[in-house]
Amino acid sequence: MSEPLPLPDTASEPARAASSRWANRARYAVFWGAPPALWQAAFFLVPLCFLIAMTFWSVRNFRLAPDSTLANWTFILTAGFFRNAYVYTFWLSALTALIASLAAFPAAYTLAYKVSPATRRLMIFMLVVPFFTSYPVRIYSTQIFFSPQGIINTVLVPLGLGPLQVLNTPTGTVVGYLVLTLPLVVLLQTFALSNVPRILIEAAHNLGCGRFRTIWQVIIPSARIGLIVAGTFAFVLAFGDYVAPTYLGGSKPPTLSILIADQVKSGNNWPRASVVAATMILTLMMVMLVMIALAYGRRKGRG
């Protein structure tokens, strides 16, 4: 602790005062330090541990019973529907992270380098809004856009380009994932690009490096950490999302989050749902570790 030094004490009276002051300061530190730790331990850490413990429980006559069986794990891990859902969810989330990263980059580039600081502040301000704005309603609205009589098809069909079938397809799910992830990816990429030292870019230009080569060899390597973080967030958000695959993807095929919701809401098999949740947690931890290694790992002999 970086406590301020107590005033020098010479007699026993001040020493007692100092020790009571020390007790006061300890009480003070505990008063501020304990509540957040206790709350997050009790309602975040313990429930997650409980979830892991429950993967070993059994269900008898529709009742949960504490147990130490591996039956739930073997059932889920060998089930074809789980493997399909796992591969499907992983693949779609990875695709979303890729599309979102690519689609966001020109916009982030524009916001970081091509507009005035005031405009940039306003745009960043705007991009924060969707992240905290009812996602299910935005998905409902997207559903309306792509519905057979919706706005997009009213425009496309007379042009001979439609009708576009997006709802209840994997494309629909990805569109929904993009609604969820794009604002955040643009935001994080804009921060990443804004932090690239301008002097590096100017130096590249002065040395005759073309625009695309500057992006590829100067900007992207310098902003690598931020760009990878943005893509990772897109993956994590998409991987856990329930709304887009349900209402735009039509639940077919189901994603892992849909499996969990089904097992809990209708199947009432909480231990199996917990196994699915545990595999999701493990997967996300692995993905984050790999991404951290990519972001902070060796720099390809540059530098």
Add this chain to the structure above:
Amino acid sequence: MAALRRILLIAYTALLFAFIFAPIVSTIVFSFNADRFPSLPWGGFSLQWYAAIFNDATIQRGLVNSLIVAGVTCVIATFLGFSAAYIDYRYRFLGKSVYLALAALPPTVPVVILGVALLTFEGRIGLSGTLTGIIVGHVVLSTPFAMALVRMRLADLDPDIERAAWNLGATPWATMFGVIVPFCLPAIFAAIFLTAAVSFDEFMIAWFVSGVNETLPVRVLAMLQGQVSPRINAIGAIVFAVSITLIVFAQVLLGSIAGRAARRKG
């Protein structure tokens, strides 16, 4: 050539923003549309969908539940977030990184998993199906946002000021309420607004835990399962209005902080 490239880039960015904001704008526009199905052309101005939701008891109850949950959540989460940020600012101790991770990690766990975990756990301690159960989960999820906002503010306060006050004989409590809290006030209010918005829009934890005590987003989720209903647009417009107001308040408060910091540096 450079000008053309700039125009193309700006046009692309505008298009991307259109994709991001079209769902929000169209919800608001079609909430006033007289036609049952939201399509072009526009069917005329009408408030009938607003009238319909104001006469729907389940929606009213959902709104009241959401306001209660958000109102309580934002106070607790802001207190916890402030405390955690202050601890990070003020003290160094063994296991601090674990402490901070515990406080900050919840938003990185998918809400579907937090929802199941809280449902199974709260079922054991008799909280599932209650508004308290939802509040507990929302506090877990939104505390890190409050913590981040306050920590950002505290980064601009010289730690020596507090040390000096302590050494001059001010009690830690007097320093806290005379120096730290007043300095953090804009961030504290921003945190209250932001955590209220997080709670007001959260649907997954609430969906798992709420039971019969539905919040508004849970009601919306239930309505999505049914037919296309323009009433969802009307609810959506109200929900957007509430959360956008909260976010704008939070950002204006933070903007004043950031502006001052930038001026000081520049």
